[in-house]
Amino acid sequence: MSALGELRRIKGSTPPKQRNQNRAAFLFLLPWFLGLALVTIGPMAASLGLSFTRYNLLSPPRFNGIDNFVRMLEDERLHTSLGVTFQYVFISVPLQLGLALLLAVALDRGLRGLSFYRSAFYLPSLLGASVAIAMLWRQIFGVDGLVNTVLAWFGIEGQGWISNPDTALGTLMVLNVWTFGSPMVIFLAGLRQIPAMYYEAAAVDGASRRQQFWRITMPLLTPIIFFNLILQLIGAFQSFTQAFIVSGGTGGPVDSTLFYTLYLYQRGFANLDMGYASAMAWLLLVIIAAFTAINFWASKYWVFYDDQD
Structure with missing residues (x-):
């Protein structure tokens, strides 16, 4: 049996009550995941990109490699x-x-x-x-x-x-x-x-x-x-x-x-x-x-x- 088939089998064998609890857990965790992506990971990725640019807030950033x-x-x-x-x-x-x-x-x-x-x-x-x-x-x-x-x-x-x-x-x-x-x-x-x-x-x-x-x-x-x-x-x-x-x-x-x-x-x-x-x-x-x-x-x-x- 393929891995996808095994996953479907396990998912199908999960009781409906358990699936509802899992959905509720994901729903409650969603604000945290959104905060992690928008407040932490997003700014970190932007900062990493800006570290390879010349940027003064007044004009668009210009790539300068590893000059910084x-x-x-x-x-x-x-x-x-x-x-x-x-x-x-x-x-x-x-x-x-x-x-x-x-x-x-x-x-x-x-x-x-x-x-x-x-x-x-x-x-x-x-x-x-x-x-x-x-x-x-x-x-x-x-x-x-x-x-x-x-x-x-x-x-x-x-x-x-x-x-x-x-x-x-x-x-x-x-x-x-x-x-x-x-x-x-x-x-x-x-x-x-x-x-x-x-x-x-x-x-x-x-x-x-x-x-x-x-x-x-x-x-x-x-x-x-x-x-x-x-x-x-x-x-x-x-x-x-x-x-x-x-x-x-x-x-x-x-x-x-x-x-x-x-x-x-x-x-x-x-x-x-x-x-x-x-x-x-x-x-x-x-x-x-x-x-x-x-x-x-x-x-x-x-x-x-x-x-x-």
Whole structure:
């Protein structure tokens, strides 16, 4: 029997009730598929096409081959933005995850009012990428801001943390670390899934709390650490609002806060170089995909699952 005939036979043997349920499922999923095609796949395909053109929004795009990608090799500001972004990602993400794990372990000890602390710590994750918090951050680290006011109590003369190229990026890293709530809640959920009998058996064998943490908690929590690492890594590479608001859209001082996404915005919407900006967007996609693939490859050496021998 041919494959088509077999398919017809299976379809004919499907109960009418099951077929109606399948149609209902497809009907409910249709808006999602339309959104995927029109909002995600369609714009991505258009962006890929524009990355091989010279396009300024005012005239039709003109095909220029791989010129946009070749220009990236000589674009000093693009190289600077990549360096700034890599510093931001590779310093702030580990600090954020470390703080989130530390607080999750502390909250897992059974503190009173756990729901309140969990909600209070999660709140910054909801607000950290907002314009309002970025403006507030700019005020806190300003010359007359809260940080310098506190330092003055101890007789320490403050500075303009945002206007100093040596410290401007650090203030944005602190802001990213401050949004530790989301990974903390995920860590806390993972800690609650570790069976208590493991700790009880370790305590009977004379293991200290530190030994229990490194021999039980950390190995069993590695899938959650890996999950949080991937999410926060992707989010950090895509950071934009904080740098845009704090630097006034310039990436200053001296390009010290010029995130890659901010430079992409400048080229696309300030310089109307949409073809080059589209090429930059695809380069960012490749970078994120590469680091994600590296993490998945490396995970087999340090991530442990319950079903592993």
